[in-house]
Amino acid sequence: MTVETAATEETGGSDRESRLAALGVLAEQVRELMDAVVLTDVAEDEIARVTEEVAVLTERLRAARRDTPLQPEIAPDGSFRHLGNAVAGDCNPYALPLKAEVTPDGVRAEPTFRPMHEGPPNSVHGGVTAMILDHLFGTAAAAAGRLGMTASLTVRYRRPTPYGRPLVADAAVTRTEGRKTWVDGRIATPDGTVLVEATGLFITPTAWLPASEEVADRV
Numbered sequence: 001m002t003v004e005t006a007a008t009e010e011t012g013g014s015d016r017e018s019r020l021a022a023l024g025v026l027a028e029q030v031r032e033l034m035d036a037v038v039l040t041d042v043a044e045d046e047i048a049r050v051t052e053e054v055a056v057l058t059e060r061l062r063a064a065r066r067d068t069p070l071q072p073e074i075a076p077d078g079s080f081r082h083l084g085n086a087v088a089g090d091c092n093p094y095a096l097p098l099k100a101e102v103t104p105d106g107v108r109a110e111p112t113f114r115p116m117h118e119g120p121p122n123s124v125h126g127g128v129t130a131m132i133l134d135h136l137f138g139t140a141a142a143a144a145g146r147l148g149m150t151a152s153l154t155v156r157y158r159r160p161t162p163y164g165r166p167l168v169a170d171a172a173v174t175r176t177e178g179r180k181t182w183v184d185g186r187i188a189t190p191d192g193t194v195l196v197e198a199t200g201l202f203i204t205p206t207a208w209l210p211a212s213e214e215v216a217d218r219v
């Protein structure tokens with residue numbers, strides 16, 4: 001894996017940062033749109049009118065496009081970022097986006113799920129919570145200097161996970177062996193009730209070994 005610096009793309013410096021910030025605002029607005037779609041109860045003719053308008057907006061965005069979402073890079077402040085990532089990318093409306101912070105023990109986040117993440121009635125889809133833990137675990141491995149790909153993820157669902165209120169998620173490396181890293185973690189309510197817990201095995205591809213050290217200091 002190669003990690004580019006933000007200034008290496010075609011538009012350098014503050015212009016690019018300003019444009020990426022605008023893209024982040026658009027992505028957040030689209031998340032609002034997605035929630036509005038899953039919750040709307042407007043009349044059928046209004047649904048049809050909104051659909052036409054959204055189709056027009058979609059074509060406007062397609063007027064100039066890349067082949068891939070934004071790729072991993074080093075931000076101007078020196079941190080690692082992946083703005084196009086499906087879990088943590090500010091510029092990807094599919095992303096929560098998850099904000100992880102490094103702690104003395106591993107990593108921690110305070111995810112708030114949304115109505116669009118519904119699985120069972122009134123609670124979050126198990127695939128979504130697994131996805132969040134997968135990414136958090138990968139971040140814990142990376143913060144420990146062991147950037148890797150998920151080889152396995154074992155998830156135990158203890159309680160239904162609610163959306164619409166802040167939860168707490170944490171993860172920590174428990175064992176390492178060669179290119180293998182095991183990570184444990186959970187999503188819980190702020191008062192400590194465990195909702196979902198998991199164990200993951202991450203393997204550092206040989207080609208990633210140099211980037212692994214570089215990214216560790218930038219998580």
Ligand SMILES: CCCCCCCCCCCC(=O)SCCNC(=O)CCNC(=O)[C@H](O)C(C)(C)COP(=O)(O)OP(=O)(O)OC[C@H]1O[C@@H](n2cnc3c(N)ncnc32)[C@H](O)[C@@H]1OP(=O)(O)O
Binds near residue numbers: 179
């Ligand atoms: C700032 C934020 C940072 C960034 C934070 C980023 C966070 C991202 C988190 C999200 C991560 C993802 O979702 S990643 C996407 C989901 N995962 C994938 O797509 C992975 C697809 N699989 C692969 O690419 C590959 O299978 C790998 C990389 C996992 C392993 O390939 P490899 O490197 O060639 O490994 P290989 O030589 O075969 O095996 C090495 C050792 O691992 C063992 N091994 C291999 N696979 C497995 C397995 N599934 N389960 C158990 N053990 C396995 C082998 O037996 C061997 O053990 P021994 O004989 O040595 O004992």
